[in-house]
Amino acid sequence: MRLYSYWRSSASYRVRIALNLKQIEFETLPVNLLKEGGEQHKGLFRDVNGSGLVPVLVDGGTVISQSLTILEYLDEQYPEPQLIPLHGQERYLVQSLAQDIVVDIHPLNNLRVQQYLTNQGFSDKQNLQWLQHWMQVGFSALDEKLHKVAGNYCVGADVSLVDVCLVPQVYNALRFNLDITEFPTIERLYLRLMTKEAFQQAAPEKQPDAPKAK
Ligand SMILES: N[C@@H](CCC(=O)N[C@@H](CS)C(=O)NCC(=O)O)C(=O)O
Structure with a gap:
């Protein structure tokens, strides 16, 4: 599990909390939003998320942007603790x-x-x-x-x-x-x-x- 993230990004922070609650180990792939106009706008990361926004979660071949969608994915794959009640x-x-x-x-x-x-x-x-x-x-x-x-x-x-x-x-x-x-x-x-x-x-x-x- 890898997470494109920026330390001060609150959208990335949400995903980090969920990963910790679910005790999922992950590697941080830092995207510096401020360096030289922002790495989110540059080559490598633009291929990952053309919107130029973090976070992006990579789980094997699954690549997901938008923190709420990532959180929904994590909740389906790793239901303990369940963050979105099922019913x-x-x-x-x-x-x-x-x-x-x-x-x-x-x-x-x-x-x-x-x-x-x-x-x-x-x-x-x-x-x-x-x-x-x-x-x-x-x-x-x-x-x-x-x-x-x-x-x-x-x-x-x-x-x-x-x-x-x-x-x-x-x-x-x-x-x-x-x-x-x-x-x-x-x-x-x-x-x-x-x-x-x-x-x-x-x-x-x-x-x-x-x-x-x-
Ligand atoms: N709706 C998106 C928002 C993502 C977002 O706004 N990320 C910010 C950091 S919190 C970002 O990458 N900003 C880069 C910029 O504004 O250039 C989500 O929930 O993932």
Whole structure:
């Protein structure tokens, strides 16, 4: 199992958490999103994913892009622990909450969006305000929804796809100085999830391509 990944990519972070939860060993194939304009736009990786985005999972002859699709694949192939409930309302609740994060919140804080805004004349401060605004909008709604359904985990008593997507998004929020104490359910869940080994080991700073601490 190999994962094209970038240490600070939150979409890659989701997949790393799932691999750890399922105790699947994997090799990281680093794609440096910043080096010389970004390796995601260059020859070798463009052949792997023409969209120029990480993560991409390679499992034997199977090559999959899009983190949610990778997570679905892993859940089918390695069902322990099951991240997407197989039946009932919980199945759709888990998927829709995960999409609130992956589809509605995350894309607006992606690197290429920030780079575009900078090229359009946004200052660093305006860029930060943009990021914080959209995360604030997304987190407010998400916090209310999670408040109604969370137990020890985002949805009830079992770890799910939502937890896997929440932690990297909170990492992004903290990175961009969003005050997450405004979102008490999200904050509680994040702090609890970060006590778990599978989540800790997936953290950006623990990845082989992370800059070495000085
Ligand atoms: N919908 C995609 C999003 C992937 C994505 O946005 N990846 C980011 C890193 S988190 C990326 O590769 N960005 C490169 C760029 O913006 O140039 C997924 O969930 O896998």
